[in-house]
């Protein structure tokens with residue numbers, strides 16, 4: 001199995017955590033998102049993933065999958081232990097709700113290409129872009145904080161898809177110096193997860209393409 005990844009990509013980080021939780025080994029193919037305007041924009045990568053984003057996952061039988069949540073759900077369906085979604089339908093919907101709050105509503109606004117667009121096409125100063133970034137993380141984290149009941153993980157005493165999304169988003173927030181003091185529950189869930197080797201091994205600094 002092969003994961004096209006970038007060490008700082010939080011979407012790829014999610015998949016790395018899921019692969020580690022499932023005990024699956026895989027090869028990392030680093031795709032640099034910044035150098036030379038982004039190696040993800042090269043024709044050879046575009047041929048693999050027309051959206052030109054990471055992660056892209058190639059299964060053991062050669063199927064190419066895109067979108068981190070779709071990849072993680074594929075892994076959960078093909079390797080059910082440990083499960084990343086509860087069996088109870090209400091609990092499943094709640095976990096998905098937490099995951100989507102992060103993956104669908106926070107992350108896309110702060111991703112490389114929208115930020116580049118703000119800078120190059122809309123002519124925004126870096127300070128305005130940083131304000132934008134902080135605003136959307138803070139607004140999303142306020143909602144997430146209100147929804148969490150650390151137990152010690154985001155939804156009870158087992159790791160779920162919600163944790164898999166939360167930890168990479170917190171790593172990004174820290175890197176971009178978003179203050180987290182108003183979010184003790186988010187910080188506690190992050191700390192509980194990072195004690196697990198599956199999360200620790202997936203951290204950006206522990207990747208083969210880390211700089």
Ligand SMILES: N[C@@H](CCC(=O)N[C@@H](CS)C(=O)NCC(=O)O)C(=O)O
Nearest residue numbers: 009010011053054055067068112113
């Ligand atoms: N919804 C996608 C997001 C993928 C995504 O946007 N990845 C970022 C890195 S975290 C990327 O490749 N950005 C490159 C770009 O925006 O050009 C997923 O969950 O896989």
